[in-house]
Amino acid sequence: xxxxxxxxxxxxxxxxxxxxxxxxxxECVVGPYGHPLCPSVVSLDPDGRIVVGxxxxxxxxxxxxxxxxxxxxxxxxxxxxxxxxxxRFPFRVDPNSPQVVRVLLGERAFTxxxxxxxxxxxxxxxxxxxxxxxxxxxxxxxxAYFNDAQRxxxxxAGRLAGLEVLRLVNEPTAAALAYxxxxxxxxxxxxxxxxxxxxxxSILQLIAADQxxxxxxxxxxxxxxxxxxxxxxRLLDLVREEIYRQWKMEVDxxxxxxxxxxxAVIAAKHALSEQNATTIRLLLPDGAxxxxxxxxxxxxxxxRPIVERTIGPVRQALADAGLKPSEIDEVVLVGGSTRIPLVxxxxxxxxxxxxxxxLNPDEVVALGAAVQADILxxxxxxxxxxxxxxxxxxxxxxxxxxxxxIPRNSTIPASAQELFTTGVDYQTGIEIHVLQGERxxxxxxxxxxxxxxxVPPLPAGMARVEVRFTIDANGILQVEARDLHTGExxxxxxxxSYGLTQExxxxxxxxSIEFAEQDxxxxxxxxxxxxxxxxxxATEKSLAEPEAGELEADERxxxxxxxxxxxEAMRSSDYRxxxxxxxxxxxxxxxxxxxxxxxxxxxxxxxxxxxxx
Amino acid sequence: MAEATQAGVVCWHCGQxxxxxxxxxxxxxxxxxxxxxxxxxxxxxxxxxxxxxxxIEQRFLTLSWKLHPDNFVRxxxxxxxxxxxxxxxxxxxxxxxxxxxxxxxYVLEQEGIRREGEARQQVPPELLEEVFELNESLEExxxxxxxxxxxxxxxxxxxxxxxxxxxxxxxxxxxxxxxxAQSWDEAVSSGASKAARGYLEQMNELLNRRSYVRNxxxxxxxxxxxx
Numbered sequence: 086x087x088x089x090x091x092x093x094x095x096x097x098x099x100x101x102x103x104x105x106x107x108x109x110x111x112e113c114v115v116g117p118y119g120h121p122l123c124p125s126v127v128s129l130d131p132d133g134r135i136v137v138g139x140x141x142x143x144x145x146x147x148x149x150x151x152x153x154x155x156x157x158x159x160x161x162x163x164x165x166x167x168x169x170x171x172x173r174f175p176f177r178v179d180p181n182s183p184q185v186v187r188v189l190l191g192e193r194a195f196t197x198x199x200x201x202x203x204x205x206x207x208x209x210x211x212x213x214x215x216x217x218x219x220x221x222x223x224x225x226x227x228x229a230y231f232n233d234a235q236r237x238x239x240x241x242a243g244r245l246a247g248l249e250v251l252r253l254v255n256e257p258t259a260a261a262l263a264y265x266x267x268x269x270x271x272x273x274x275x276x277x278x279x280x281x282x283x284x285x286x287s288i289l290q291l292i293a294a295d296q297x298x299x300x301x302x303x304x305x306x307x308x309x310x311x312x313x314x315x316x317x318x319r320l321l322d323l324v325r326e327e328i329y330r331q332w333k334m335e336v337d338x339x340x341x342x343x344x345x346x347x348x349a350v351i352a353a354k355h356a357l358s359e360q361n362a363t364t365i366r367l368l369l370p371d372g373a374x375x376x377x378x379x380x381x382x383x384x385x386x387x388x389r390p391i392v393e394r395t396i397g398p399v400r401q402a403l404a405d406a407g408l409k410p411s412e413i414d415e416v417v418l419v420g421g422s423t424r425i426p427l428v429x430x431x432x433x434x435x436x437x438x439x440x441x442x443x444l445n446p447d448e449v450v451a452l453g454a455a456v457q458a459d460i461l462x463x464x465x466x467x468x469x470x471x472x473x474x475x476x477x478x479x480x481x482x483x484x485x486x487x488x489x490x491i492p493r494n495s496t497i498p499a500s501a502q503e504l505f506t507t508g509v510d511y512q513t514g515i516e517i518h519v520l521q522g523e524r525x526x527x528x529x530x531x532x533x534x535x536x537x538x539x540v541p542p543l544p545a546g547m548a549r550v551e552v553r554f555t556i557d558a559n560g561i562l563q564v565e566a567r568d569l570h571t572g573e574x575x576x577x578x579x580x581x582s583y584g585l586t587q588e589x590x591x592x593x594x595x596x597s598i599e600f601a602e603q604d605x606x607x608x609x610x611x612x613x614x615x616x617x618x619x620x621x622x623a624t625e626k627s628l629a630e631p632e633a634g635e636l637e638a639d640e641r642x643x644x645x646x647x648x649x650x651x652x653e654a655m656r657s658s659d660y661r662x663x664x665x666x667x668x669x670x671x672x673x674x675x676x677x678x679x680x681x682x683x684x685x686x687x688x689x690x691x692x693x694x695x696x697x698x
Numbered sequence: 699m700a701e702a703t704q705a706g707v708v709c710w711h712c713g714q715x716x717x718x719x720x721x722x723x724x725x726x727x728x729x730x731x732x733x734x735x736x737x738x739x740x741x742x743x744x745x746x747x748x749x750x751x752x753x754i755e756q757r758f759l760t761l762s763w764k765l766h767p768d769n770f771v772r773x774x775x776x777x778x779x780x781x782x783x784x785x786x787x788x789x790x791x792x793x794x795x796x797x798x799x800x801x802x803x804y805v806l807e808q809e810g811i812r813r814e815g816e817a818r819q820q821v822p823p824e825l826l827e828e829v830f831e832l833n834e835s836l837e838e839x840x841x842x843x844x845x846x847x848x849x850x851x852x853x854x855x856x857x858x859x860x861x862x863x864x865x866x867x868x869x870x871x872x873x874x875x876x877x878x879a880q881s882w883d884e885a886v887s888s889g890a891s892k893a894a895r896g897y898l899e900q901m902n903e904l905l906n907r908r909s910y911v912r913n914x915x916x917x918x919x920x921x922x923x924x925x
């Protein structure tokens with residue numbers, strides 16, 4: 086039986102890892118693209134085939150209306166919650182589904198857990214390919230600040246992907262686990278996890294006990310809608326405005342151009358983590374060219390308000406843990422957005438010490454998840470994770486006030502019981518509204534569930550039913566009721582306010598057979614061949630351009646040789662070879678491609694100048 | 699509670715008697731929580747108030763190693779449910795008993811002296827004058843804020859002083875609670891139940907006062923943060 090895996094189901098990328106049985110160390114599985122990152126992008130082919138990862142990401146440019154990214158932002162949320170997202174992301178959703186968001190890919194609608202399940206299936210198949218055995222058990226990570234509905238949606242995604250979800254582990258806790266093993270450190274650790282779509286801060290205490298190491302979360306806080314996506318959106322707004330100002334053109338009308346622009350600003354963001362300046366280039370539909378230099382300091386001014394939004398949660402978590410920044414022994418950075426120098430400086434300034442970033446911030450969460458999977462599955466008993474619930478749990482009382490039953494930062498599992506009685510003679514039920522959040526009024530908190538508690542028909546005040554609310558080790562709510570007169574348990578049908586019901590999941594599981602995993606190798610081969618054909622066609626086209634005549638003889642020879650090698654590889658069924666030679670051809674034609682782009686830019690700029698004078 | 703005596707309790711798995719143990723002494727399977735077990739019992743602590751924080755934490759961590767649901771992931775559904783219940787109860791007990799104030803509240807609730815979540819919001823008589831002045835200062839601050847904070851410095855200073863004063867009062871109250879907790883423990887140990895009851899009632903009074911002062915401090919701090 087294969088070992089259980091750890092999966093980081095991220096906003097931008099997802100990774101899968103496991104503890105190598107030979108070395109006892111966690112390792113990420115390297116996918117078919119030569120690295121462990123699987124873009125969390127899903128696309129639906131016109132022929133009904135689901136495409137995930139790198140090929141889906143390329144389709145963002147060619148088929149944006151059939152492709153979705155950053156779906157994690159929609160997990161466990163209703164239509165009313167995601168209006169802001171809908172304004173900023175090119176999600177197309179079904180307007181007639183208020184409780185569960187349904188994303189349209191082409192003509193079909195999918196819920197966020199279904200889309201996430203496609204991503205999980207993809208990385209699962211990577212692992213199966215790598216290990217040569219079936220993978221059916223996993224630890225999946227979630228942002229620490231995820232609420233009940235978001236966690237349930239993640240667990241549903243795991244089930245839909247054919248995985249037994251052993252545990253949902255909070256991302257910063259997983260990262261601390263990976264770091265703890267790496268550095269053998271003890272003391273108080275702050276994990277600052279700034280990812281693609283979510284921000285978490287967790288304060289942990291690492292304790293060496295006789296039985297082993299304890300990772301105890303003291304407090305956690307965060308924002309489930311704050312991440313690198315917001316930085317991209319800020320840059321996108323800037324360019325969009327500048328293009329509008331200069332050409333009165335709304336790039337939003339061209340989804341392909343918008344995606345190309347998104348790609349360009351993300352590339353600029355990455356470049357500015359290494360360099361002091363970079364250039365954003367974009368060809369517009371009418372042939373005009375947008376070219377703009379962006380310096381690091383300008384970039385930092387733009388994103389400073391976003392980075393500052395992380396500081397409030399950090400202070401809150403410290404206050405909840407009863408600690409001052411100076412009482413933190415180590416600060417650990419997790420998530421791709423912590424590569425940004427401004428973020429690092431700000432964290433260092435806040436804690437008064439340089440943060441740790443020895444482990445790859447993209448991989449550390451998956452590595453920690455693999456360690457936890459190993460602990461759970463192999464019965465290793467030398468490490469104990471004590472995590473907390475990020476939000477207070479309560480019920481609505483008279484006057485719409487939230488009565489807190491389990492305060493935030495309680496170690497989970499946690500429970501609370503409440504005694505209910507009737508106010509009217511022979512009343513047969515009591516309405517209960519379960520909430521999560523820190524606000525005083527029920528309407529400002531997150532509605533988790535409403536249910537009707539059945540009570541025996543008795544004179545007012547006589548019925549006595551005890552309800553037990555339990556938050557399990559995944560941070561998910563369970564409700565049980567017991568009649569105190571008879572001692573009998575009473576069934577409670579809890580309908581989640583957001584998310585899928587049990588029946589919907591069962592139905593989706595049946596439907597998912599339709600998308601049953603196609604043979605991994607076959608699929609890889611088809612994709613590799615398609616990709617190769619695209620590159621070959623583009624090369625032929627470029628070679629017909631006048632610039633091709635200016636090529637040095639050996640450069641031309643290299644291109645011809647790469648074309649020949651690729652065509653040969655395409656006759657085989659070795660997808661790795663086809664990919665490698667596709668990359669080689671891309672490499673060989675790079676010089677030519679640059680010349681062509683230069684000409685296009687020069688012409689566009691020249692055209693512009695003429696118009697302008 | 700109907701089953702206060704646990705003598706007749708047997709293991710659900712092997713049928714051997716288990717008493718109140720978390721695990722069956724015969725087969726080692728996890729057992730249901732016995733009804734009526736109180737939080738002190740869950741942590742294996744004596745029912746006393748003046749407990750050492752590190753002792754409570756040690757008990758909590760030791761029991762967590764045994765009861766955490768992570769240990770039961772591969773066990774039957776029944777055992778997973780039992781572990782969830784036991785671990786949740788352990789965490790609830792730790793959360794309630796780890797600090798003195800909530801420990802006292804818990805005992806007061808058990809003794810029927812205080813109701814859950816109760817905190818009377820009447821002004822303690824000896825604070826009447828100070829609270830009156832504080833409210834005046836807060837109003838001044840608010841009107842200063844409306845007028846653009848031109849002469850708010852003096853009132854801010856006054857509020858800071860008041861907050862510091864109340865903060866000090868909180869510390870005094872906590873010291874006094876600590877003393878009463880000790881006295882209660884001694885009274886209970888020596889079987890002086892009437893004296894013990896008296897201490898509890900005093901503590902209840904102090905808790906009401908404490909919650910009032912704490913709200914004041916929170917209010918002033920919130921106003922000062924705005925400034």
